[in-house]
Amino acid sequence: MPGADLPVTLDDIRAAAARIGGFVHRTPVLTSRTLDALVGAEVFIKCENLQRMGAFKIRGAYNAIARLAPEELAKGVAAFSSGNHAQATALAARELGTSAVILMPEDAPRSKMAATAGYGAEIVTYDRYTEDRVALGTALAEERGLTLIPPYDHPDVIAGQGTAALELIEETGPLDVLLVPVGGGGLIAGSAVAAKGMHRDTKVIGVEPEGSDDTKRSLESGTRVTVPVPRTVADGQAVSVPGELTFAVNRHLVDSVALVGDAEVIDAMRFAFDRLKTVFEPSGATGLAALLAGRVDNLPPRVGVIASGGNIDARRFTELLGG
Helix, strand or coil: CCCCCCCCCHHHHHHHHHHHCCCCCCCCEECCHHHHHHHCCEEEEEEHHHCHHHECHHHHHHHHHHCCCHHHHHHCEEEECCCHHHHHHHHHHHHCCCCEEEEEECCCCHHHHHHHHHCCCEEEEECCCCCCHHHHHHHHHHHHCCEECCCCCCHHHHHHHHHHHHHHHHHHCCCCEEEEECCCCHHHHHHHHHHHHHCCCCEEEEEEECCCCHHHHHHHHCCCCCCCCCCCCCHHHCCCCCCHHHHHHHHHHCCEEEEECHHHHHHHHHHHHHHCCCCCCHHHHHHHHHHHCCCCCCCCCEEEEEECECCCCHHHHHHHHHC
């Protein structure tokens, strides 16, 4: 089991699973003989694109908000996000009887903005290339007396995200490798705690877009590295520096990070649509992209992939696949 000095434990993830179990979906695990033959391994894909609000983020947001004191719930919550955490916080807040104010970049996908507003949240925008969302979000929460629910750098958020890997391994049994998309690091941190807590020999490999390789660089250097704000089709992974808490977990438990290009991500989205009959958003397809592009050396027999989300509108989907 991972060391007890980490900010999140397997027991925390199991407690989160019990807390959110009546609210989130236990998403299906997809298999494909065609995919297995292509990559030379048995592959199990955890389809968080079929989760409530279309992504894994609802797990962490709901777990964190559900743990707030009644007086905190009464005042409301705030969050900053490019899209999926925004929607998750808005939906969880609505379901738990509180309000949400969400800071979103001006160039966030229109579909994600519309969905966030549709769940009842107030949206405040900023320029992600010139303004600091953490500073802005923190100031916004303090001004209005709200509780800030970060997208990844929070123990309850990390524990909630880890329930996706917990469910996957409960269904499939031990995995040799688990591939997880990396943005701020919350999903892979929770996944690594769950995977290695259940089967210590499982290798956990993160997948980042090229140009958004802050976690890869950070793990290689042993300290958090900041990269320029990346421009990538995988907008949910456009993060310039790993979270403090997430890096504290990932530097101990993540074995390596693979990088994929935008064209490889789009190819994976196309493969998922054509051959697996499912829709992944770019960030949700990066794990599959790493497999199809051969970015993981010496692939072992049993491989898990977390497909983190499917929040992409029809116009953007066809633009990417048609381009």
